[in-house]
Amino acid sequence: MTLKCIIIDDEPLALDLIETYVRKTTFLQLCGKYNSAVAALNQSNLQDIDLLFLDIQMPDLNGLEFARLLPPDTRIVFTTAFEQYALDGFKANALDYLLKPINYNEFLSAARKALEWFTLKRKAAQGNTEDGFIYVKSEYKLIQIRLDDILYIEGLKDYLKIYVENENRPILTLTSMKNMEEKLPRSRFMRVHRSYIVQMNKVKTLDKGQIIFGKVRIPISDTYKNDILEYLNRHTL
Numbered sequence: 672m673t674l675k676c677i678i679i680d681d682e683p684l685a686l687d688l689i690e691t692y693v694r695k696t697t698f699l700q701l702c703g704k705y706n707s708a709v710a711a712l713n714q715s716n717l718q719d720i721d722l723l724f725l726d727i728q729m730p731d732l733n734g735l736e737f738a739r740l741l742p743p744d745t746r747i748v749f750t751t752a753f754e755q756y757a758l759d760g761f762k763a764n765a766l767d768y769l770l771k772p773i774n775y776n777e778f779l780s781a782a783r784k785a786l787e788w789f790t791l792k793r794k795a796a797q798g799n800t801e802d803g804f805i806y807v808k809s810e811y812k813l814i815q816i817r818l819d820d821i822l823y824i825e826g827l828k829d830y831l832k833i834y835v836e837n838e839n840r841p842i843l844t845l846t847s848m849k850n851m852e853e854k855l856p857r858s859r860f861m862r863v864h865r866s867y868i869v870q871m872n873k874v875k876t877l878d879k880g881q882i883i884f885g886k887v888r889i890p891i892s893d894t895y896k897n898d899i900l901e902y903l904n905r906h907t908l
Contacts (some may be wrong), residue, residue: 672793674785675719678704679711679734680726680750685771689724689750692778698786708737718742722785727751738765743845746788748781805854807833807844814842818859822884824851824868834884836873863899864892871902 676699680686686704693701702720705711709731717740725747727734738747752771766788767781791806791813806813820835826848832841852862863869863882867889874882880896882889891899 672786672790673698673700674721674782674789675700675702676722676724677702677711677715677720678724679706679708679729679737680704680724681706681729682726685726685750688773689778692773692775693724695775696779696782699782708732708734712737712740717745720745721789722782723747724750728753744792746785748785807842807846809842809844816842818856818870821860821870822873823870823882823889824848826866861895861898861902863895864890865894877903 676693678686678689678693678701680689683706686706690701690704693699699722703711703715705714708725708729711717712732721744723741723745725734725737727749728751734749734751741747747765748767748769749765750769750771750773766784769777769781792808803819804815804817806815808814816833816835820837822834822836824834825832825841829845829847831844831846831848831851833844834841848862848865848868852860852868855868859870859872860868861871869882869889873884876883878888880891882891
């Protein structure tokens with residue numbers, strides 16, 4: 672895996688040093704270096720960038736402010752001479768926080784953290800259904816969910832709620848119903864409504880065109896009614 676990265680620092684020497692480190696690290700691809708966050712914002716396509724090596728104390732737009740403008744999957748390694756920003760840096764979802772002067776071992780350790788994060792992210796995207804589980808991203812973490820534990824999945828615009836057995840609250844993750852549907856085995860999971868995917872072997876009761884889980888009633892839409900009827904016919908005496 673290769674991570675696309677950019678460097679942002681208003682100190683020319685620091686900018687050149689980090690560039691040297693990036694170019695000697697085989698799994699990093701340098702896509703730009705900028706002497707201000709404003710320049711990076713205006714000149715780079717941040718949607719395509721995996722990782723930023725980002726200074727904090729800069730004029731016009733500092734690194735912490737800039738971090739709030741980044742796409743949710745972009746990771747940050749802060750590089751700064753000021754230790755007092757460490758807590759704020761981690762609140763900004765940084766993978767690491769490097770204090771200047773930075774040596775290559777420190778840089779490489781931070782870069783490897785990024786590589787590990789993106790490796791896990793890719794595994795989550797690919798799914799692991801052949802092993803009986805999937806990984807989903809939730810609250811900046813990757814969570815393993817056993818397929819056997821899933822009851823149903825509810826779609827809410829850009830988010831999904833995954834309801835699992837013996838859990839009081841659903842797991843919230845940022846992905847689409849279509850993406851989730853493609854990752855789950857069709858022999859077990861069925862789309863019953865544009866907002867619901869159900870694990871059919873967990874369904875105990877159907878009533879008046881609805882699937883019942885406790886106090887929850889899940890509607891079966893006309894679009895998926897024939898598929899549900901076929902499934903029921905195969906499993907009904």
